[in-house]
Amino acid sequence: MSESIxxxxxxxxxxxxxxxxxxEALPEARLRWACDADAAALERAQRCAPGAQLSTDYLEVMADEGVQAVAxxxxxxxxxxxxxxxxxxxKxxxxxxxxxxxxxxxEEMVALAQRKGLTLMVGHLMLYHPAVEHLEELVASGALGRIYYLYASRVNLGRIRDDENALWSFAPHDVSLISHILRKKPVSVSARGRGYLRPDVADVVFLNLGFDDDTMAQIQLSWLDPHKERRLTVVGSKKMVVFDDTHVSEKLRIYDKGFDQPPEYETYGAYLSLRDGDINIPHIPLKEPLTAECRHFLRCVSHHEVPRSPGEQGLEVVRVLEAAEESMRNDGAPERL
Ligand SMILES: NC(=O)c1ccc[n+]([C@@H]2O[C@H](COP(=O)([O-])OP(=O)(O)OC[C@H]3O[C@@H](n4cnc5c(N)ncnc54)[C@H](O)[C@@H]3O)[C@@H](O)[C@H]2O)c1
Structure with missing residues (x-):
């Protein structure tokens, strides 16, 4: 077993x-420092990590040569x-x-990590979700057929921010998730958004992604909505899947629904036959995605492995967000990536 980080x-x-x-809890790590500019936040953090040193100045943490990695x-x-x-x-x-x-x-962060030969990983939490791992395998195995389109909604009421709009706050989850399961990057983006509570911070954003094979994705993002939804629907030529992260136990539903093409047909009406088959709800073990993310990071550091969500992927997500922001300024005009 490797030493703790x-x-x-x-x-x-x-x-x-x-x-x-x-x-603090993982045996693969030793938490040496908790740092926050706000002393009250530090005091709350100390309750979960009584053994960690505390600092309000991150430069003090960086000066500690014993620290190998920083979250x-x-x-x-x-x-x-x-x-x-x-x-x-x-570090x-x-x-x-x-x-x-x-x-x-x-780009500067990615370039520096590469130059220094250090791990740079981004907290794209969805990639460490057990239901997403299952969904990824379904897509990769071809069980869903060709993916036609996807749509996601990440909406709720509250936690309004002033330093990030709903696009920057929420979209990284869905953009990283969709690119990950499709195993490709979007080639175009368009977005419309409005700041209803504060004109300069968009509370509601409708984001569209285009891919080079005509796959489409639509993502709705808002902190001004009566529902709490964390849902992704994937429509393939063979099957369709709904990932509902607000459901406690039934996170994934796989629908054996679609249209089949019979080998021979006489009329256009018989050209496509509707298939309305079973709905399968796989058992997904309940695991905290953040724990899996932290363990993955520690493993990548100790085994010099490339993370599932490396800095390069974080950069691609920021590229999408920056282009979407530009599109929002032009009220939805498409941007090529
Ligand atoms: N993965 C997820 O599901 C998820 C959920 C929520 C937030 N986030 C992300 O986590 C980050 C923080 O969000 P949050 O909701 O915890 O915000 P927050 O405002 O609650 O916490 C940010 C903390 O950073 C501290 N801070 C700011 N500048 C600092 C500095 N220079 N040195 C030390 N401390 C500093 C602040 O005092 C504050 O306590 C954001 O990037 C956000 O997008 C991710």
Whole structure:
């Protein structure tokens, strides 16, 4: 068994506390530092990690030569500065999504990690979800046939942000998930969004992705909605799947529905026959995706493996977001990627 990795978590707010809890609990890690600029956030983090050193200054953490890797869960505007400091100090980095607020900053982070030979992984949480792993296998095995189109909704009421709009806050999950299961990058993007609560921060965004084989994806993102939905529907030529992450136990439903083409037909009406078959609900073991993400990061660091969500993928997601932002400024005009 390999030795445990000495970790630091920078940013111990709403989401960062979950990193503190996980890295404190995992035997593959030793949490040396919890860091947050806000002393009250640090105090709350300390309750889950009583043995960790505390700091309000991330440079103090970077100066500790014993720290091998840093997880960053601060506000997106700070990801670049903190990640660059960590990489320059020779530490592996796990950075929350979106990895940076611009393509230029994301490119610098990827280039520095490559130059230093360090792991740079992005917290694209959905890729570590057991239901997504199942869905990925279904798509890869061809069980769904050719994927025609997908649509996702990530909506709820609340947690309004002023430093990120609904696009930057939510879309990284769906863009990374859809690209991952299709195993390809979008080639075009268009988006329309509106800030109803605050004109300069879009609360509601309708995002469209195009792929080179005519596959289409539509993603609805909002924190101003009466429902909490975390749903992705995948429509293939053989089967259709719904991934509903708000369902406690039935996360995936596989519908044996579609249209078959009989080998011989006489009229156009008989050209396609409707298939309305079984609905299968596979058993998916309940596991916390963030724990799987943290374990994967530690494994990549200790075994020098390329992560499932490397910095390069984070950069591609930021490229989509930046293009979508430009499209929103032009009220939905398509952008080529
Ligand atoms: N993967 C997910 O499902 C998920 C969920 C929520 C948030 N996130 C991401 O996590 C990140 C943080 O989001 P959050 O909701 O926890 O925000 P938050 O505002 O609750 O927490 C951010 C924390 O970072 C601290 N911070 C900011 N600048 C700092 C600096 N220079 N040094 C040290 N600490 C600093 C703040 O004091 C705050 O406590 C964002 O990138 C967000 O998109 C991911």
């Amino acid at each position: 000495n970790m630091a978590v920078v940013g111990a707010g709403y989401w960062g506390r979950n990193y503190v809890r996980n890295f 960053i869960a601060t506000n997106v505007s700070t990801h670049h500065a903190i990640a660059m400091a960590a990489l320059n100090a020779g 592996h980095v796990l950075v929350e999504k979106p990895m940076a607020p611009s393509v230029a900053e994301a």
